[in-house]
Amino acid sequence: MNISRRHLLVLLPAAAVAWKFVHAGTPEDSPNYQMSEHWWGMLIDIPKCIGCGNCVRACQTENDVPDGFFRTWVERYNVSDENMTTPTVISPDGGKEGFPIATEDGEKYFFVPKMCNHCADSPCTQVCPVGATFISPDGVVLIDQKYCLGCAYCVQACPYGCRYIHPEKKVADKCTLCYHRITKGLTTACCEACPTGARQLADLKNPKDPIHNFLKTHAVQVLKPQMATGAKAFYNGLDGSVR
């Protein structure tokens, strides 16, 4: 094979980049990741969500989530002027294949993507009798599936309904904030697949993360703030009717 100097110079950087991704396999290979330097959360920008279901499908692909179970899902709210406190909420198959067409123009509609809030004071980790679920030093609520008994206390304790018992493994399962991706410098599968930027991974300990500016300049809310869970899924434009 003949490679001219010109071609070699073109190929070398591409090969170097490719090699970097090949070797981003295990944590040992990403030695630059320090848990103490990160505090992870998520920004969900409701006015940008179009309800396409890309995030739900991406999550199921990335994390082998069984059919009928969801680590993230999308709800469609329809709120009437007369009764703000009882909205009509639908989420057909978690919004995985989108939503039925809404024709009644003029009504109040919006989509709410839901997922684990990776609470700093999470009720789910507090009830585990064996120490199988925990908040990692970088702020991600994880499950040690080798240690979990499947008692489902945590499933009951989560105020956001983000946990389920895996039908085959018979242990608790939930969103890991794509821990296997974020520790390698990638974003989560749902953020990668979101076409509108309605979901953005946020590192609260990174001063360069645009989340800081966003939180300063927007009216941001978390779900069920009255429960004092320290939720780190920040919702922009969250309507008062969302439960």
Added chain:
Amino acid sequence: MKDAVHLFRFAGLFVIAFIVFLVVRGYVVPKSFGEYGHYRAAAIGEIAALPVKFAGHDACESCHTDIADTKLKGKHAHVNCEACHGALAVHAIDPTALTPTKPDTAVLCIRCHTATAAKPKDFPQVDPADHSGGAPCQTCHNPHSPAFDQGPAAAPAAGGAK
């Protein structure tokens, strides 16, 4: 005083039971348990070691520079490659291992762009049947840069395109 031997036997029993407890505990409790808190610290590494399925747009763009350039100039600049093409880490690691199939625009485009009252009003949306009369989207639009001036064939707008 000779009755005290009963007490020593009893104390000895306690000491043996305590040693047995410590030995059993040493075997049963995982090595990394308690390193960061009341859990097995090794579990963090195990979760972090799971395989990645979405390569991430940086990996795609390091080879497909021409498409990345086209996309960057168009309306889909912020739509990542795998949002439409699906998870392709296998392809990113070894391009010969998997040849991605071209997404069907009839399914792909309408997923986002079908008009419904529930979507944000400023998001471009159309009634697919009315908009193209059944013609596939890529007849007029280049999916990587969907505005007309950059499409494969300049065509007049039909239906309710915003």
